[in-house]
Amino acid sequence: xxxxxxxxxxxxxxxxxxxxxxxxxxxxxxxxxxxxxxxxxxxxxxxxxxxxxxxxxxxxxxxxxxxxxxxxxxxxxxxxxxxxxxxxxxxxxxxxxxxxxxxxxxxxxxxxxxxxxxxxxxxxxxxxxxxxxxxxxxxxxxxxxxxxxxxxxxxxx
Amino acid sequence: xxxxxxxxxxxxxxxxxxxxxxxxxxxxxxxxxxxxxxxxxxxxxxxxxxxxxxxxxxxxxxxxxxxxxxxxxxxxxxxxxxxxxxxxxxxxxxxxxxxxxxxxxxxxxxxxxxxxxxxxxxxxxxxxxxxxxxxxxxxxxxxxxxxxxxxxxxxxxxxxxxxxxxxxxxxxxxxxxxxxxxxxxxxxxxxxxxxxxxxxxxxxxxxxxxxxxxxxxxxxxxxxxxxxxxxxxxxxxxxxxxxxxxxxxxxxxxxxxxxxxxxxxxxxxxxxxxxxxxxxxxxxxxxxxxxxxxxxxxxxxxxxxxxxxxxxxxxxxxxxxxxxxxxxxxxxxxxxxxxxxxxxxxxxxxxxxxxxxxxxxxxxxxxxxxxxxxxxxxxxxxxxxxxxxxxxxxxxxxxxxxxxxxxxxxxxxxxxxxxxxxxxxxxxxxxxxxxxxxxx
Numbered sequence: 001x002x003x004x005x006x007x008x009x010x011x012x013x014x015x016x017x018x019x020x021x022x023x024x025x026x027x028x029x030x031x032x033x034x035x036x037x038x039x040x041x042x043x044x045x046x047x048x049x050x051x052x053x054x055x056x057x058x059x060x061x062x063x064x065x066x067x068x069x070x071x072x073x074x075x076x077x078x079x080x081x082x083x084x085x086x087x088x089x090x091x092x093x094x095x096x097x098x099x100x101x102x103x104x105x106x107x108x109x110x111x112x113x114x115x116x117x118x119x120x121x122x123x124x125x126x127x128x129x130x131x132x133x134x135x136x137x138x139x140x141x142x143x144x145x146x147x148x149x150x151x152x153x154x155x156x157x
Numbered sequence: 158x159x160x161x162x163x164x165x166x167x168x169x170x171x172x173x174x175x176x177x178x179x180x181x182x183x184x185x186x187x188x189x190x191x192x193x194x195x196x197x198x199x200x201x202x203x204x205x206x207x208x209x210x211x212x213x214x215x216x217x218x219x220x221x222x223x224x225x226x227x228x229x230x231x232x233x234x235x236x237x238x239x240x241x242x243x244x245x246x247x248x249x250x251x252x253x254x255x256x257x258x259x260x261x262x263x264x265x266x267x268x269x270x271x272x273x274x275x276x277x278x279x280x281x282x283x284x285x286x287x288x289x290x291x292x293x294x295x296x297x298x299x300x301x302x303x304x305x306x307x308x309x310x311x312x313x314x315x316x317x318x319x320x321x322x323x324x325x326x327x328x329x330x331x332x333x334x335x336x337x338x339x340x341x342x343x344x345x346x347x348x349x350x351x352x353x354x355x356x357x358x359x360x361x362x363x364x365x366x367x368x369x370x371x372x373x374x375x376x377x378x379x380x381x382x383x384x385x386x387x388x389x390x391x392x393x394x395x396x397x398x399x400x401x402x403x404x405x406x407x408x409x410x411x412x413x414x415x416x417x418x419x420x421x422x423x424x425x426x427x428x429x430x431x432x433x434x435x436x437x438x439x440x441x442x443x444x445x446x447x448x449x450x451x452x453x454x455x456x457x458x459x460x461x462x463x464x465x466x467x468x469x470x471x472x473x474x475x476x477x478x479x480x481x482x483x484x485x486x487x488x489x490x491x492x493x494x495x496x497x498x499x500x501x502x503x504x505x506x507x508x509x510x511x512x513x514x515x516x517x518x519x520x521x522x523x524x525x526x527x528x529x530x531x532x533x534x535x536x537x538x539x540x541x542x543x544x545x546x547x548x549x550x551x552x553x554x555x556x557x558x559x560x561x562x563x564x565x566x567x568x569x570x571x572x573x574x575x576x577x578x579x580x581x582x583x584x585x586x587x588x589x590x591x592x593x594x595x596x597x
Contacts, residue, residue: 037527039352048510050352050502050517053527058389059401065385066529072381074536149357149497150526152535 002134006100006127007088009134013125014083014106017156022064026057030128030135033057037141037157052146052153067155074154079112081155088125098129099137108157119157120144163190165591172587175559175580176552179545182361188493190590195474196221197318198589199425200327202476202487203227205501206235206311207348208254213273216254219489220317220475225303226250227313230273231260235308237315238275238300242266249300262300275300310339311347320593322425330568331427334470338480338503340462341512343446343453347483347503351517354500354525360538362474362490363582365498368534369469369477369486370430370578372415373557375408378537382529383409400518407436408530418468418573426473426585428578432570435468437481446509453507468573473585482516486524494542500524555580 009028016025029035036045037052055063066072084107092101101124108119126138141157163186171178171187180187201220204227208216215228217240224240226249240248242264249262249271261278263270269280277299280286291297305316307324312335314324325332339345358365368374375383386405389395395402419432431437443463450459466481477486483503490496502516523530545553557576563569571577 039354048351048504048513048517050354050500050525051521052354052525054521056399056401058393058395058399061393062382062385062389062402062405063529065388066381069381069384071384072529072533073378074532147352147355149355151357151359152532153527154532 002097002100002129003090006090006102006125006134009127009136010088010102010104010123010125011085013136013139014085018082020080022067026060026064028136029057029060029139030130030137031057033060033136034138035060035141035156036138037143037146039146041142041146052143052150053141074152077113079110079154081111081157082109083157084108085123091124100127100134101125102127106157110153110155110157112154117151117153119153121146121157163187165594165596168590168594169587172583173552174561174564175556176554177583179551179553181583181586182364182542182545182553183493185493188361188490191490192221194318194591194593195586195589196490198316198321198592199474199585200305200307200314200316200324201474202472202485203237203313203315205347205349205503206308206313209235211256213257213260214254215250215257217248217250217252220315221490223317224248225315226262226300228257228262228273235306235313236274237303237306237313238271239303241300242269243271243277243296243299244269244280271299275302310335310345318593321589327425328427328472329423329425331423331429331470331472334429334467334472334478334480337462337465338478338483340454340458341450341480341483341508342505343449343507345453346506348506349501350504350513351502354520356498356500356524356526356531356535357491358496358498358535358538359494360496360535360542361493362488362496363586364538364541365496366471366474366477366488367579367582368538369471370420370428372418372420372430372468372573373412374534374537375410375415376412378533379408379530381533385529400515401522404519404522405530410436412574416572416574420571420573420575420578422567422569422571422577422581424567424585425588426582427471428473428581429467429470430573430578431466431468433573435466437466437468437479438464444509446512449507471578471582473582479519482519483512484516484520484524498524555583 013028035055039050043049086105088102088104091103104123110117121143124140127134128137203218204216209229212229212231215226218225226238226240228236230236242249244267247264247266249264261270261272270278272278303315303317304319307314339347386402390402418434421429421432470478475488485501487499500520502520504513555576563577
């Protein structure tokens with residue numbers, strides 16, 4: 001049952017983003033949640049290494065606040081996004097079934113005006129049980145080309 | 158409009174005292190001349206000696222469309238060679254960096270090999286070259302070194318053309334800004350650390366570079382990021398204030414702050430913004446490090462090093478430094494409307510690891526492809542690249558605080574918001590574009 005709930009959560013996370021329902025999306029995260037786009041797949045948490053994004057809840061709120069403000073110059077015209085996910089794969093669970101880690105391959109398109117940016121890679125979701133529900137403790141975005149020259153990525157791969 | 162004959166006089170006319178012609182940003186022909194002349198005659202930043210710490214270590218880099226190998230030879234000397242096999246032009250090394258397997262470089266195509274000073278060492282079927290002209294020609298001489306190479310406190314610079322100013326003559330009095338950065342280490346040594354962020358921006362490189370010392374734009378350009386940061390700080394009152402918000406909030410300073418922070422220009426396009434103070438001045442919590450620095454450099458120098466934290470120093474045309482946080486940006490033009498911006502960070506050897514973490518945090522927040530601060534900058538540079546094509550006005554205004562007497566004194570203090578910081582770049586542009594051209 002828990003695995004099915006976690007898989008649902010991963011799909012739901014993507015479609016809330018695609019629909020721009022950011023406030024609902026934020027609520028999927030634990031209070032200590034983290035959204036992380038490292039520069040390399042081999043990077044470990046806590047390494048003194050650069051990341052493309054490394055956001056705690058304050059920084060995620062900042063991002064969403066800015067997008068909602070109507071004052072972001074770079075959002076005229078606004079960007080839109082589409083995630084395409086493969087079946088999430090359970091790769092780790094702890095003994096008392098309170099934390100699950102999933103790996104999910106994705107492609108991501110971000111469109112603005114006539115420009116389309118395509119990104120590819122896989123997510124690692126670490127999901128923690130909170131009563132009957134699960135929350136996202138970590139969403140790690142491993143891009144295949146994180147170290148390449150990249151244009152602006154304005155939304156949330 | 159520009160004719161087909163772009164000689165020195167016509168190029169010089171594109172830079173007037175208080176404005177520049179839009180073709181500086183739009184003309185493919187000028188871009189091609191820039192690659193050959195401007196980037197040939199000036200000194201470009203290639204990388205840092207800590208990237209090639211051991212003999213045999215190398216990295217590759219492209220300057221003005223020319224692929225270069227930067228390596229450390231057996232004697233520990235840094236050498237820079239054109240990455241072009243003397244035989245048929247294949248690149249000898251295509252990895253971004255690595256370590257050579259022996260004391261030579263071998264071309265993977267036909268196995269011509271070269272000593273680390275570039276000399277041709279061996280090639281197969283040698284007898285087939287007897288009584289031919291190989292030895293007497295360029296190909297027989299092996300890999301060409303760059304015309305000029307200078308390593309200043311581990312910062313590696315090169316000049317591609319044989320003509321052009323000597324290193325110290327070119328950078329002159331802006332070099333102490335590198336000292337200031339390096340002397341943040343008690344042992345006077347920095348190491349590149351943490352990886353590199355690479356952005357591709359669809360604008361001319363000069364639109365990016367002139368923004369580096371543009372202190373008027375934050376108020377309007379970064380309004381959305383600053384307001385969002387203020388809202389988060391107000392509504393959630395994080396305590397202590399997270400480093401990230403501490404680094405974003407100062408972008409919300411007023412015009413008076415930026416004007417008062419001071420600027421300075423130097424001959425050949427170099428400049429500093431934030432000579433008196435800057436958004437970086439307030440970084441605190443240094444602890445024992447302050448005493449270590451005093452013990453190493455003396456109290457006076459330690460105070461200087463810690464107090465001077467300019468917003469940006471431009472080492473024209475390829476490098477922008479931030480002494481605190483210890484971050485640099487490298488500007489690489491790719492096409493007339495395409496520029497790569499890299500952000501590199503330093504570990505301060507002998508200093509607290511926190512200084513590196515601060516640099517990495519700053520780079521991620523401000524220079525990453527996902528930076529909410531950079532998004533509005535890059536959007537505007539790309540918008541300029543499109544907007545400049547429109548309408549009868551062919552000029553870009555750089556009139557703020559223009560004074561014809563500013564030409565009398567090539568090293569000059571300014572307000573933090575004077576457009577002399579940009580006029581100075583374009584005067585250097587005209588000078589180095591035309592210095593090796595014959596009169597029309």
